[in-house]
Amino acid sequence: MGKNPDAKKAKLKRLLLEYLKDSNRSDKQVAKVLGISQSTASMMKNRLLEKGLVRHFSAIPDFAKMGYEIMAFSFVKFNMEQVTEIEEKTKEWAQSHPEIIFSSRAEGMGMDAVTVSLHKNYAEYTKFLLENKNKWSKFMAEAHYILVDLGGAVAKPLSFKYLAEKKEK
Numbered sequence: 001m002g003k004n005p006d007a008k009k010a011k012l013k014r015l016l017l018e019y020l021k022d023s024n025r026s027d028k029q030v031a032k033v034l035g036i037s038q039s040t041a042s043m044m045k046n047r048l049l050e051k052g053l054v055r056h057f058s059a060i061p062d063f064a065k066m067g068y069e070i071m072a073f074s075f076v077k078f079n080m081e082q083v084t085e086i087e088e089k090t091k092e093w094a095q096s097h098p099e100i101i102f103s104s105r106a107e108g109m110g111m112d113a114v115t116v117s118l119h120k121n122y123a124e125y126t127k128f129l130l131e132n133k134n135k136w137s138k139f140m141a142e143a144h145y146i147l148v149d150l151g152g153a154v155a156k157p158l159s160f161k162y163l164a165e166k167k168e169k
Helices: 005-021 027-034 038-050 080-095 122-136 161-168
Strands: 070-078 100-108 111-119 140-149
Touching: 005 027, 005 038, 005 161, 027 038, 070 080, 070 122, 080 100, 080 111, 111 122, 122 140
Parallel strands: none
Antiparallel strands: 070 111, 070 140, 100 111
C-alpha cells in the first residue's frame, strides 16, 4: 500500500517551498533540509514538473545588470465585441516578442489585460509601443502604461523566496 496522499502532498509542498527560496540548490542539499533521500528529492522534483506545479526552474536575474533600463506594465481595455479575435492573436503576439515576460487577461481599474515587458532603453520601449499600437489600436478602447526605472531605488527586489517564507509561518 502507498503512503498517505496527504503526507505526499505535504512533502511536495515543502519541496516546492524550498525551491522557491533557492532553486539553485542540488537535490542532495534540499533532501538534507527535508530529511529525505536524494533519490526521493529527485523523484519529487520531477513530480512537481509533471503535475505542473513548477513550469521550469529558472534564475531571477538582476535586470538592470543585464542591461535593461525599463520594466513596462501595460494595462489595456479592449473592445470586447472582438474578444474571440483578440484572444487568438494575443497568444501569438506575446510568444513572438521575447521582451514580454508576462501577459494575461486582467480585471481592475476598468482594464481587461496586463502585459509586463523589459526594454534595454527608452528608444527600444517606444519602438515596442509603436508596434503595439499599430497592431492593436483597432481592438483597444484605452491603454495605460507604468514605466519602472530598473536602475532606480528598489524597495523589494523580485524574488519568490518571500512566498516560501510566508508559507512557513
